[in-house]
Amino acid sequence: MKCPKCGSENTQYVAVHHSGSSGSFTDACCGMMIFGPIGILCGLCGASPGFTDDYWVCHSCGKKFQAGTAKAAEKARQEKIQQELNAKARRKALLSAANPVILQNIDNEVIEAENRYKALKARLKADKQAFLQEYPACKVQNTFRMIGRGIIIALTGFIAFLAIDMDELITIIIWFLAAMVIGVMCMMPPYYIKLSPALTELNEAVENAKKYKEYLDRLKKARDEENGV
Ligand SMILES: [Zn+2]
Known part of the structure; x- marks a missing residue:
């Protein structure tokens, strides 16, 4: 023993x-x-x-x-x-699947990817503001939609709160549905992004830059752990 x-x-x-x-x-x-x-x-x-x-x-x-x-x-x-x-x-799988050139230069790649992501994000923000200034009606509509979204989130949260006293299974189901609704509501991008193809494209570029940056972060971490840093 x-x-x-x-x-x-x-x-x-x-x-x-x-x-x-x-x-x-x-x-x-x-x-x-x-x-x-x-x-x-x-x-x-x-x-x-x-x-x-x-x-x-x-x-x-x-x-x-x-x-x-x-x-x-x-x-x-x-x-x-x-x-x-x-x-x-x-x-090991992550490291062996990585591009060796990128892997060798990973410290700089991470910094560059981070800068690219930040720059794209800033551009998206600026372009969004420019778009809304050009189409003020969109801004008003967007405000109303944001208020509507807030009301739906609050109502869903309230229903979930009321469900505390119900049967255990029903409570779990209602909480699950409420979490789904609130999650989807919070993750939806502002609707006007869909109105402008340029904004849609830029929004996708930001998402991709973010994913790539996260991938490089994982790669760097794996490299450091492999080297026992
Ligand atoms: Zn002992």
């Missing part, structure tokens, strides 16, 4: 038997004198079986532990090892 504290195999099983009060001859005699023949039985039956206290002791660190504790600790340790192996395999 492996010690759950220090991992040493130098452990020993210990069993200590605590004897209970055994039904004895004197108990039976006393029982007979007081209660007659039934007393004999009662005296003899007063036997309690006692119990055995068993555990393991680690000779390396002195820890006392139960077999179950040690097994659970060992299982957790094995799972952790497996998780580390899986993470390592994923890292």
Whole structure:
């Protein structure tokens, strides 16, 4: 058995038997004198079986532990090892699939990707403002839509709040639906982006730049972990 504290195999099983009060001859005699023949039985039956206290002791660190504790600790340790192996395999796959030129220059690539993403985002913001200035009606419409969206989110949240007192399953279903509605509402881009092909394209470019930046971040992290940084 492996010690759950220090991992040493130098452990020993210990069993200590605590004897209970055994039904004895004197108990039976006393029982007979007081209660007659039934007393004999009662005296003899007063036997309690006692119990055995068993555990393991680690000779390396002195820890006392139960077999179950040690097994659970060992299982957790094995799972952790497996998780580390899986993470390592994923890292290796990510690194071997990467473009070697990019990988070699990853530190600069990450900075460049970040700058590209920031620049595109700033351009999208500026173009959006320019678009709304050019078409003021869109701005008013957009404001109304944003207010409408806010009302729907608030109402959905309120319905989910009311569902707390309902049947457990219904509550879970309503909360799930509410979370979906709120999530979709929050993630929808402003509608006017669809009105302008240029804005739509720019919006996609921003999304792609973000994904690429995140990919490079993962790649850099994998490279650092592989090098033990
Ligand atoms: Zn130990």
